[in-house]
Amino acid sequence: MSSLFWLEGRIALVTGASRGLGFAVAEALAAHGAHVILNARNARLLEEAAGRLTGQGYHAERLPFDVTDADAAVDAVERIREVHGRLDILVNNAGIQLRKPLLEWSDAEFEKILSANLVACFRLAREAARLMLAQGAGRIINMGSVTGFLARGSIHAYVAAKTGLHGLTRSLAAELGPRGILVNAIAPGFFATDMNEALVADREFSGWVERRTPLGRWGASHELGGAAVFLASDAASYVNGHILVVDGGLAATM
Numbered sequence: 001m002s003s004l005f006w007l008e009g010r011i012a013l014v015t016g017a018s019r020g021l022g023f024a025v026a027e028a029l030a031a032h033g034a035h036v037i038l039n040a041r042n043a044r045l046l047e048e049a050a051g052r053l054t055g056q057g058y059h060a061e062r063l064p065f066d067v068t069d070a071d072a073a074v075d076a077v078e079r080i081r082e083v084h085g086r087l088d089i090l091v092n093n094a095g096i097q098l099r100k101p102l103l104e105w106s107d108a109e110f111e112k113i114l115s116a117n118l119v120a121c122f123r124l125a126r127e128a129a130r131l132m133l134a135q136g137a138g139r140i141i142n143m144g145s146v147t148g149f150l151a152r153g154s155i156h157a158y159v160a161a162k163t164g165l166h167g168l169t170r171s172l173a174a175e176l177g178p179r180g181i182l183v184n185a186i187a188p189g190f191f192a193t194d195m196n197e198a199l200v201a202d203r204e205f206s207g208w209v210e211r212r213t214p215l216g217r218w219g220a221s222h223e224l225g226g227a228a229v230f231l232a233s234d235a236a237s238y239v240n241g242h243i244l245v246v247d248g249g250l251a252a253t254m
């Protein structure tokens, strides 16, 4: 395998890695030699996910915590420092969704989505940066969305959070890039994961996704792993502040 993409010896924390896109990213990083620390809240599902990786001979462990719990997030990064002495790659992937008409949204619901999809990413990036600045190197990859460019109604907080996360990616890139930490985001289009279970089952919505996406279908989770490997690897050594769209061509077309 080309050494450009080889991640052996790198320690990677992937949030929201028990299933969906987070698991696919963790699996791809592990397959390219990284030691992957998988995070999510449900400890049992996380153990199964980590087991699927170690079962393939990859280096993986689990670190359950809620990314919206500030103390738990700070403690988690500190634990990584104690155990591994470093953190090379942070993938801020954990995220949640809520869909309903504007007038039904409460302030608390809006803030909950922002807390998980944006504030938690800021906090973990800051804590990871403490280690990465001491190392003089690191990669932070935020899981954005095409909804950071193109809005849909009913998912107001999600659109606000992902747009904010794209902006946060750029501000972190500006401050941390000169010190060896590259910060980028991935903006997936429509992927068939648990988050979108109801939409995949909805024939009308699914048909719209298929017509709207030039590749004519939903993305499969494994199709996102390569983007994360690229951004985590030496192949992306001059890529900073970039939002890498992985959407089958959706955002490029009308």
Ligand SMILES: NC(=O)c1ccc[n+]([C@@H]2O[C@H](COP(=O)([O-])OP(=O)(O)OC[C@H]3O[C@@H](n4cnc5c(N)ncnc54)[C@H](OP(=O)(O)O)[C@@H]3O)[C@@H](O)[C@H]2O)c1
Binding pocket: 015, 016, 017, 018, 019, 020, 021, 022, 039, 040, 041, 042, 043, 045, 065, 066, 067, 068, 093, 094, 095, 096, 116, 143, 144, 145, 146, 187, 188, 189, 190, 191, 192, 193, 194, 195, 196
């Ligand atoms: N699927 C898509 O089409 C799509 C498109 C654009 C962007 N994205 C983004 O990609 C990311 C992953 O999406 P997905 O579709 O894979 O979602 P998913 O299937 O719903 O998986 C979400 C993962 O995040 C974890 N999680 C949720 N809240 C958490 C919290 N507070 N703390 C720690 N872990 C938490 C979940 O495990 P627990 O519930 O056990 O915590 C699970 O592992 C999200 O940021 C999402 O916004 C997805």
